[in-house]
Amino acid sequence: DGGITQSPKYLFRKEGQNVTLSCEQNLNHDAMYWYRQDPGQGLRLIYYSQIVNDFQKGDIAEGYSVSREKKESFPLTVTSAQKNPTAFYLCASSLIQGTAEAFFGQGTRLTVV
Amino acid sequence: RKEVEQDPGPFNVPEGATVAFNCTYSNSASQSFFWYRQDCRKEPKLLMSVYSSGNEDGRFTAQLNRASQYISLLIRDSKLSDSATYLCVVKMDSSYKLIFGSGTRLLVRP
Numbered sequence: 001d002g003g004i005t006q007s008p009k010y011l012f013r014k015e016g017q018n019v020t021l022s023c024e025q026n027l028n029h030d031a032m033y034w035y036r037q038d039p040g041q042g043l044r045l046i047y048y049s050q051i052v053n054d055f056q057k058g059d060i061a062e063g064y065s066v067s068r069e070k071k072e073s074f075p076l077t078v079t080s081a082q083k084n085p086t087a088f089y090l091c092a093s094s095l096i097q098g099t100a101e102a103f104f105g106q107g108t109r110l111t112v113v
Numbered sequence: 114r115k116e117v118e119q120d121p122g123p124f125n126v127p128e129g130a131t132v133a134f135n136c137t138y139s140n141s142a143s144q145s146f147f148w149y150r151q152d153c154r155k156e157p158k159l160l161m162s163v164y165s166s167g168n169e170d171g172r173f174t175a176q177l178n179r180a181s182q183y184i185s186l187l188i189r190d191s192k193l194s195d196s197a198t199y200l201c202v203v204k205m206d207s208s209y210k211l212i213f214g215s216g217t218r219l220l221v222r223p
Contacts, residue, residue: 042215
C-alpha cells in the first residue's frame with residue numbers, strides 16, 4: 001500500500017527536551033512538507049523540501065529543524081528553543097508538478113508538559 | 114496581509130441548502146489551487162483541484178477568478194456528512210510551496 005506514515009500518533013515530552021517526529025512516504029514524491037496546526041486554526045508551514053539534501057524554511061521555522069537525507073524520509077525535530085511546541089503536526093508529500101495534490105499523514109499530536 | 118484568506122465561519126445551514134465559500138490569495142504568481150476537507154482531529158484530504166475553466170464533481174463546484182485573485186467552492190444539496198472544515202490551498206509552482214488558508218467551518222443541521 002502506498003502512502004505517507006507519521007509516527008508516533010501521540011507524543012508526550014517534558015519541557016526542554018528535543019523530540020523528533022517521523023515522516024516516511026513510499027509514493028516516490030519529490031516534495032515533502034511539515035505543518036503545524038493549533039486548535040481551531042489553519043495549517044502553518046514549518047519547512048518544506050523539493051529534493052534530497054535541500055529544504056527551505058516556511059513561515060514558522062524558528063525552533064524547528066529538519067533533514068532530507070533520503071527521498072522517502074523527512075523527519076522534524078522540535079527543539080527546546082520552540083516556546084510553545086504543543087500542537088498537531090502534519091506531514092505531507094507531493095509530486096512537484098504544479099497541479100499535483102498533496103497527501104497527508106495522519107499527524108502527530110505532541111504534548112509538552 | 115495573509116497570503117491566503119478565508120472566512121472562518123461557521124456557516125450553519127439546513128440539509129439541502131446550497132452554500133458557497135470564497136478564498137482570496139495575494140500572490141498573483143500562484144499557479145495551482147485546491148480545496149481540501151478536514152474533519153475534526155483528522156488530516157486534511159483533497160476534495161477537488163480548481164482548474165482555470167472551473168470544474169464540477171457531483172454536488173461540488175469549484176471556480177477560479179485570476180483577475181480578482183479568488184477561488185470559490187459551491188456545495189449544493191448539503192448533507193449532514195458535509196459538516197467539516199474546508200481549506201483553501203495555493204501552490205507556488207516555482208517553489209512548490211503549499212500555502213493553506215485557515216479554513217471555513219461548515220455545520221449542516223437536520
